Amino acid sequence: MKTIGIIGGMSPESTVLYYQAINRETNRRLGGNRSADIVMHSVDFEEIVRLQKSGDWAAAGCVLASSAAKLETAGADLLLLATNTMHKVAPAIEAAVKIPLLHIVDATAAAIKKQGLSAVGLLGTRFTMSDGFYTERMAAQGVQTIVPDDEEQDEIHRIIFEELCLNQIKPESAAYFQHVIVRLKDAGAQGVILGCTEICLIVNEKNSPLPVFDSTAIHALAAVDAALA
Secondary structure (H helix, E strand, O other): OOOEEEEEOOOHHHHHHHHHHHHHHHHHHHOOOOOOOEEEEEOOHHHHHHHHHHOOHHHHHHHHHHHHHHHHHOOOOEEEEOOOHHHHHHHHHHHHOOOOEOOHHHHHHHHHHHOOOOEEEEEOOHHHHHOOHHHHHHHHOOOEEEOOOHHHHHHHHHHHHHOHHHOOOOHHHHHHHHHHHHHHHHOOOOOEEEOOOOHHHOOOOOOOOOOEEEHHHHHHHHHHHHHHO
């Protein structure tokens, strides 16, 4: 079994989901009391949020590159960045280490293509929906992404940071997400990407008007695949 290095803390709520998903899937496949070989470095999310708000992505990249280097020194064989938005600085992380980074967009695109879909809605932070690093990488792999309008992006972003990252689950916010997903469906989306690792706290297969591609779960399973390969 290879050692999975997790750069976590963005937010702590989503990092918990990664840890659970990886260990439960490892146990499901191997049986007994088996669990994953994991090393984790959890950053201070407030520092990352501050750098996001100021637009200092270079500094944010340095923080996460340093985290990656710590994990490589600790014995990680591969890296997992337990967040969607901060894959914006994936090149800085990859440049800092010799071990591979499992990119969340690649894993999610593969899952979408496996289902035979070509156009999906994308929900996430404002950065993920509008900055291009996510949508362009999806397009390069043959998947069209349809994003909410500017007003919807603002409200989704607010719900993520002011509620979900703090583990506040509100029925009215779940209803809002469902409304946005219906609009994406009307615009031609065949499924919807939960492109923020906290959105699965409020949207799932049972309440979504479209098939769900939970990037957190998909990414975690891809890590198990790589660790057990």
